[in-house]
Every structure is written in structure tokens, then in C-alpha cells.
Amino acid sequence: MPGNTDSPDRLAAAHALDPLFAPASVAVLGASGDPLKIGGRPIKFLKSHGYAGTIHPVNPKGGEIQGLPALRSVGELPRGVDHAIVALPASAVLDAAAACAERGVRAMTIFSAGFAETGPEGAAMQARLSALARDSGMRIIGPNCMGVMNFRIGMIASFAFMVDLGLPRLGRTALVSQSGAFGGQALVMANRRGLPLGAWVTTGNECDVEMADCIAYFAGDDQTDVIMGYMEGCRSPGKLVAALALARERGKRVVMVKAGSSDVGKAAAQSHTGALAGNDRVYDSLFRQYGVYRADSIESFFDAAYAAGSGKRMPQGKVGVFTVSGGVGVLMADVAERQGLELAPLPQPAQDTLRALLPLAAVRNPVDGTAQIWSDMALFRRFVRTMLSEGRYEAVVFFLTAMPYSPPLQQPIIDIFTELRQEFPDLALVLSMLAPPALQDTLAERGYLVIDDASRAIEALAALHVLSQPSAGPVDRTKLPRLAHMAELTTGNEHAAKQALAQAGIPMLPERAVADPDEACRAARELGYPVVLKALSADIVHKSELGAVELGIADEAGLRAAWDAIAGRVAQAAPQARLDGMLLAPMAPPGVEMILGVQRDPVFGPVVMVGMGGIYAELLDDVALRIAPVDHDAARAMVRELKAFPLLDGARGRPRADLEALADAIVRLSVFAGVHADRLESIDINPLRVFEAGKGAAALDAVLLARAAREEETA
Template structure:
């Protein structure tokens, strides 16, 4: 069976069976029937219960085999072994998809995981798609389908709209739905995925991308079980210009442990998750409120590629709040043109028309000033997003009609801009403002966060394909992790340069190497078993003559023997000591979810204490590498801060890009690479790996 057909049957079925159907509309097997009958589901509803002939006014059937027709989807509301048998019977009958409510599977440990494997095998032998197990279910209110047992629907059904919700957690997914409904935000489709034995969050996102009635996708995730489908769905959403806002939990160690026990998910490295979401244009929300704010504003379907914020306000304090929030977010708030500021001052001498444009409460005495000030901001200021703060005054019945008329005239003349109001008004008046084309927020700082997200979506939607990958030859990995010299030789084959150096098996060989390289030199113990040489005193700097080389050779061997008596010692590495560049760190680690990931940062305290680093999934081209380099907080040190010459960023970008391609092609045996430090020389002086650690997994 085509897997997409199975998803269609699951998410937009024409008929449904309920295995374990109940006459009690408040029980797990009874709620879906009650909800669908109340909501007017037009397809066949087939209750299956061997002990009943009628359930909630519908004919009931004793078994799957006795159903008069084959439904598109079945809800399995029986536990344990009975659920396994039901899935097998449904698959044999030709049902396309099943929703398994039962818990006690992979989320409980090894025995549960084995039961889940059997459940999945029973479905897959027939090509049937499986949602769950340990799942609350889903609803698609557009067709009145409620394959779900959440009590949240007792307090109200979803509102019409174009937001889809996807959640690994059933209870939290319906919490998001209920919060949206209570805020009058339309989210008519909500899918919870539970343990994801088969259907994953990524697949559901992909279905919503293809759904013509869904414009915005809100996601709650504890871990990504199938990174390939997740990334493919995010990229499909980006290309379709459909915003995806993600609340990914599991940032902390305790949160990651809770995610594993909850839905058997692998939370992964949180910084890597951030990088992957940014790569595909998804915006990460910190909490439910922020996720709904962003999704709500995104339904306006205006995503500025270069987002600039202009604010008109009757409160200087609100202007300060928004200015602070925008600066934190790095959302641009350019000043109004000087000539426009001068003209507005002639209209209202005590206005502050820079940006924020404080037109004071005086404008409510002459409402035409609101229109003139706002028009000037849009037409002459050129802002892509306009936030207007009118507080409770915008909710006053004596003022609102005239205010709406002035603002609407501006919007009608410039419909391509994003307009947001911060007012305190009745739900009825808020609905009128929204009908005029304005998004409405009570809190202007929350509005600013959502506005910033629209610009991030716009930039992602406008982005073309990634830059071309560099040509990197295939490399055969050795059977075991090499020492530093071996790691550098391997990396040299892909174009990563090191300082001139030589491996030496004796003190006299070291003296000769130092003389050939030119003093001063660096001496380092050479051992595949000692990765962090500086921690045992295994690195000597500023060696300036032959006598120091001989003494240093003996010192390094003695320190290695004392600190790691069983380590294999291959000798001493003698290297030309380079000076004058900026120390950086480049690294690769294998993320359990997304595979090889590259890291870039400045060396020293910047990586060890400040953790000022950037991550990106491998592989990537030089343009993406340059984005990583320029994206760290310490980038000005590479650009020539305080009169220093700029570092060779081109060489750094080439090295980072080549390393990413190597890591991608090396396969799962490559566990990590660390180049620390890499010295980025001034101007066009190149970049050199002064140390290299390459960790490999032994061959099978």
C-alpha cells in the first residue's frame, strides 16, 4: 500500500471503526464516537464490541471480520495483547491506517519495546500505517473526524482556521489546541504521534505541507525519531512558503530523561537542534504562548525578506519596551528620514518622530494625525512591519471607529506590509480590527517577538539552494584512531593544512627536524592514546636551540610514561611555531539524531568558558561556512577589531567546508574530529591546524 495513501486515510478518512467501542461517551472507547456524532462526521462509524449490538445509537459488530465494509481508519481502544491482535485483524481486512491508544509499549522499557515491535510488524505485513501506540489520537475538525479521547473537547470544539498542530505528547498537544481555541485562534487539525512506532512528526508535517487548507504548522517535539523525514518535511515547508514554528523541549539533562521515559524519544544535542531548525527555516518557540503568537501572526501570510520595524505609539514607555525587545532580537528599527521627521514636527510640535514615533495622546483630539503619521511611516519610512500601540484607548467605543477608519485607509494603500496593533479591547472589537487586516496583541513585546519571526521566515523562504560543495577526495579511514601526525596526514589529503612539522623517533632526529624547520619550534608527545596532551604537560613551546630540543624530548617521554604508562608512544612531533594569527577551534561530532555536525568557535576561553560556538549539519559549502564564522559573538576579533589586521576568513571557510564534506562522506565510523587550535593568519596568510585529534570507531 502507498504510504501516503495510508496517511490520507489516517488524517482525512471517509469512514472509521472503533475497536473496543464503549456505550459510555466519557470512556476512552466512547469519546471518539460521541465527538464525531456531535460534530457531524459524514462517514460511516463502525463500533466493534463483542458484548454489544448497539452503541451510542449505532449498530455494533462483534469482530473486525463482521464489519459490513472496510473503513479507511480504525481506532484501537483495547490494551496490550488485544491491541496487537486487533492490529493484525485490521491489516488482514485491508484497513489502511490504525490509531492505537494503548500504552505500555516502548515508553516502559525492553519488554514494552518488544511488544511495540510485534505491533508494528503486524501492521507492516499488510502495509497498514500506525499512529502510536501510547497516543491520544488526532482530530480533523474540517470533516468532523475525532479519532481522539481528550477531554479538552468538552469545553469547545476547534475554530475554523488554517493552523495545523503536530505534537508527540497527546496531553500537551491538546493543551496547545485548547489554548489556541481560547485565544480565538483557528487550529482545526491536531495530530499527536505518541511513541511513533510508524508515523512520525516529520511525516505529519509533510502531510500538512501538502494540505492546501493548512498555511501554518505548529509543532511540539520531545525528540526526533526519524531525522530524515523531519528534515525533508521542513525543507518542503520552506519551499512551499509554509511557516513551521517548533517548541522543542528537552534542553536540560532532566528534560531529556523525561522525554525518553515519556515517548521513548532521543532528545539529541539542543544546540544542534537549534542549528538544524535554522538551516531549514523553522522558528523555535520558547513556550506555548510564544508558539501561538508566532503561528497567529503567520496566518497573515506576510513574511518580509528584509524585516524592519516601525512603531507608532501614544506612550513613550511602550516605545522603550519595544526598542529594547527589538535590539535583543537584532530586529532593525531604522530612524525615520530627517525630512519626514521635520515635517511631522510641524504637524505636531511635541511629537517624537524618530522611531518609535511617539505621536502622544493628542492625536485622539485630531484623529487625522494618526493617518498622516502612519502613512508617513509606511510610505517614507519604508518599514515592512508596523506596530501601533494604542493601549486601552484603542478599545474605547468613542474612539475605535475613527481609529479603525484612519488605519484602514493606510493599510488599503499599502497592503503588502505587516500591521500589528497593541490594544486592550473587547473580543468583539478585536475581531473587527482583525477583519480590517490587523493582528492584535495586548503585549507589544510579545508582538515584537512574533514580528521578528516573520522576518526569519521571509529570509528562509527567499533563500536559494546552498552553495556548491568543495571537491573533496574519498578517504579510506585507518582501522584505529591515529596519532596527531597520522590525523594531520589524513586531513592534508582533503586540503587542510597544518604547520610544517616532522615526526621524530629519537632526540637526534628531533634536533635535525628543528634545525630544518627553523627555531622556535613546538614539541609534542606523539601517541594515539593521549588525545589531550597539554593536560599531562605533553606540549612544549618556544624551544629555541638544539640543547632545549634534546632536553625537551626526554621530558616529554618521561611525562607520558608517568601519566599514561600503558599508552603507545610513537615519538615526538616537532613543528614550526607560528605566531600572529587568531586561534580558532573547528570540530566534528556525530549527533545521535542528525549525524555529523560541524562546530566553529574562537579558541581559548571563548570556547571553554563563554561557549561562543556555531553548529551546522554536514555537509555544507563555503558560503554556509562563512555564515557560521560570522555568526559567533567573537567574530569582530576575526574581522580586525581595534586596529588588528583581519584574519584570513576565506581560508577558514574553505577549511571548515572541506572538513564538513569529509565528515559526511566518512560514514558512521568517524566519531569526532577536533582541530584546536587552528591559527587563522592575518590578511591572506592562510589557516593552519596546529593540533588534530581524530576519533574512529573500530571496524565491525
């Protein structure tokens, strides 16, 4: 999708979920007068948390439920109720949902379990729910979910007992979880950690509304700045990509935990690419492309979202550390270095000022005021203010130990840090301390991030630094090369694979498929010695391991000897292999060997990969991936991500490789994969030799596996 031309449509689609999150009326099917029961809890929560809309309890007994008049059936509901909460046995859900659709109910939350998670019969019932949602336009979240909460309007459409433990402070962060159990835990954690939330939703079995739909909704919500997501899987990759694109476009910060993996390439046992692109690196790549911060633990998930909610930016990652403990300052510096943050020293004049104030202090960065600084709060004020005014930092962390528990220090701490926040409103300021909850709350309200653990404080700023970086966003498909769709795409030998890839513009050396030694000699005279000779067989993928390659053949005698040697080794090592003759090519000039590949991801389809090639492909495990297709900017970024990039960029006096030729090959391979996505299983180009700058590149070996052939092999 070029640019953001479809954003109005995506915003309109996102706002279609308004009846779920901001309903003017709510019906509760299976309503109970007992506030401890699943059908009673939503009514209790709606009433006690200030929901101002109309509540319609529905129960066959009628009467009064929790002080509200109850309706005996869905048929008694007024037409056009926004949101129905379903707390019924699974066997009654389909009829109730159909009745709601008939009455024009716009959205539905289904708590009931007993659907796809239970087996084929439940899956069939869930499929009928999906069809009902699709045909009627009524949006359904669940089944088997814990519900939806919009804290801004007191709309608590949930049975989670965690609500009784207290709700988080009201804020501009939304949390979306595919797991109800995690969603419940997250609600408690947000409350305990002081993470302000505006909305919370668990999506359950996702018969209709998916996690991606909810991300898109909050991306379009003007009252949401940060979106937290707990993801276990992705049902609709196109929706997820569009949702992340909308969030990026609208400046929303997305923090994600992704459990599990996409298991790329499990079926491609012979593919280097399949082995290298495994686990969930595809999600890493997707998140990087759209500026999503991926947390590696629940703790970092909450800390990153908390920091993101500050609204501060740290594009350079420059951090100052003030501490009253030299040892902890060293620990924080170590963490900062590992996280890629810069602890630049204070300018020398500022160091001189601080040293004059307190000769025993360490004044470089971290700045250690020592415990002595607590004896003079005026000195404390001058110390920290000098850091903020002279350090040119984007963020400063103050490690204050447990001293804020001291009653005589509490008001001076409030006064000092209130003044600093007012004077330096653009800085990200973090207080790492143990303090009474009231003091922590006061300083949090002043705009400080309060994180008791010093290492976590640094890691939260590292997340903020990542979230402050520019991201590539969607590929502009209008700038991609145009490739024709090949009428046939089949698994074949190396020569056939190269012929197909050459049509995509992948650079190749001239080569000849030859049937016997005489034909090989004629081809060698035409191409010029020295040459390389390889066995040509679709049954032999890794030829070097079988001794099916001879390099640097200088003359005809050597060529005939090489032919006999290869044929003998193949006959011994792989007697079942079908030989199609041999492949002869001139020796390639020196260069850096890379691997390019494509692997079909079970979720996202073709994924393109680049890494160090030759025999080091799997040994070094240094690769970069993107969902195909990619443009030239993305291809260049992939190459720069490699740890081995300095080898390509002229490190230690090496000639600089032709990076543009490498990027162009990545782009063309990715477009080829996209054009043939329906029939392609995997491609390995290993190696692609990249020559000196300006001299191009060439694919020296290639394997192409067509999807139909792979399905036949595994059937």
C-alpha cells in the same frame, strides 16, 4: 540530495497519510454509547462537528450506538475502510490491528496505553505493531496518543475532553505534538488566543507514523501554510531533515518548540568538541539551515505561529511603533533592539507633518501621540496614516492601552483600522490593546494581529522577521570534494591523526615523528629552526596542560634541552602514558587560532563545529555547528555566525584572515566525517591557525577518536 529532484517522491510519501487526516470512512473499535467514555467521544465529536463520511461503530454487543448501527467485529467491516480508531485495552490491540489489516483498513489511530512506555513487555507488543504496519502498509499513529483532528472536514478522531471547551477558528495552521498532554493544552490555548487551526495531531509512542511524517504531510498540503511542532525527540533524523526540506521547498513556515537536548558528546570526555557541541545546538543548527523558527517558550511558540499565519514578510526587520504611552514606547524600542529589529526614524518631512498636527507628540519612532490624540479621531486617523504611508516600514505596532473599551471610541477604531488595512494590504499590522472580545475579533477578521502585551507584539514580529530570511536548505552533494574511504580508521597519536586528516585535504605544516634527540636534531636541520617539539602519545590529549610542548626552539642545544624537559614533565605528570617519541615541526606563522571539530551526535551522526581555538575554545563558548557534510556556502555561513568573526575579518586594523582556506578546511573535515561516519567518534583540530588572506591555514594539533576504540573504552 542535490536541489529538489526528489520532491515528487516526497510529496507522494506525504500523501500516503491521507487516510489518517482526510478519511472517507471511519471505524471506531471499542465504540461506546456513552459520550463521556473514551470509546464514545470520537463518535460524539464526529457527529457534532459535521463529519460527512461514514462512521462504523464496532462493539461485540452490536445494536445501535449513538444512533448508528454497530458492527459486532472487525470482520463485519466493509473492505477498505480508511481510518480505524482503536479505544481498546492494550491486550486486545494487536489482534484488532491484525484484523483491520486483513480487512484492508488503510490507517489506524490507537488511543490505548500500555506499550513501550510501560517497560519491556509493552515495548515488545509495540514492536509487533510496528512490524504489522510495515508488512501490511496500514499506517498507524500511536499507540498512547490523543489522536488526530482535521477541523476542515469535522474529522475529530480524538477523545480529548478539551474539544468540549470549543474548537479554534478555522485556519491554515497545523499543529503536531509528540506529547498528548501538550497537544490538549495547545488546543485550548489556540482557542483562547484566536490562533486559527486547520489540523491537530499528537503522535504518542510513534510505532509507525512519526512527527516527521506529519510535518511532511502538512508540507505537502495545499491548505496548510504554517506548521507548529512540539518535539521531545527524533526517531528518524533522515525523515525529519526530508520533511523540513519539503516544507522549505514549498514555502511553508515552520515554528518549533524542542524540549530536552541531544546531549552531544557526553561520551567524549576528552573532546573539546564534545564539550562545546553539547545540549541541543545541533537542533538549532538544523532549524537554521531549513528556516525553522525555534521558540524558547510556549508563549512565543503561539505568538510566532500567529504572526507567521498572517502571510506577511519582513526581510529587513523595519518596524514602526505608534503608542499613546511614551513609557511603553521606550519599552517596545528596547525589546526591538534586543530582538534585532530596526526602529528607523520617520523621514523628516513626515516628522514635520506630525509635529504640526500635534506639537506635544514625539514623532521620531516610536511615535507617541499621547493621550491627547483620543480627543480627535480625525487627527488620530491622519497621524497613523502618515506613519504607514511615509515610514517605509514592513510592520507597524499600535499600542492603544485599554482605551478601546470606551464605547464611543469603538466604531471609529473599527472604521479607521479597516481603512488602513485596505489601503496597506502588504504591511504586517499589529494591535496591542485591551479591548472587548467582539472588537478584537472584528479587527482580527480585517487582517490585524491582535496581541495584548506590547513586548510580545514586538517579539512576534521578530519571529516573523526570522521566518522571512532566506535559508540554506539541503547541501548539494555534487559540489562536495570526493574523498576516498580509508580502509583503517583507528585512534592514534597526533601524528597518526594528522596523516589521516591530510588525506582529506586538511592543510598541515611539514613535521616529523622522531624517536630520540639525535633524530630530532637531524629533522630540525632539514625543516629549519625555529621549531616546536611535542610529546607524541595517544594517551596525552591536552599536551599544553602537562607541559608536553616547547615552542620557539632556536638551535640544537635548545632542542636537546627541550627533549629532556618534556620527557621529565610527562614522566612526572602522566607516568602511565605510552610515549611514541616526539613530534617536531617548524614554528607556524602568526594568525588567528580556531578550533575545528567533529562529534558524533546520537541522533544525527557526525556534526562539524568551528569556533575560537587554542585555550579559549571552551572559555568563550563561541561556536557554530552543522550536520555533516556541509558545502562552502554553509561553511562560510558558520564562520559568519561566530561572535569573533570580526577578528577574522580585519577588525581594528588587523590583517584579514584567509576565510576561504578556513571554509575549505571545514568542508573537507565535514566530508571526511561523513565518509567515515560508521567508524568515527570525534575529531579535534585545536588549533587550526588561519593565516593572512591568501596564505592559507594549518592544523597545529589534532586528535582523532575512532568509534570502535571508544566503544571498547566504555564497555
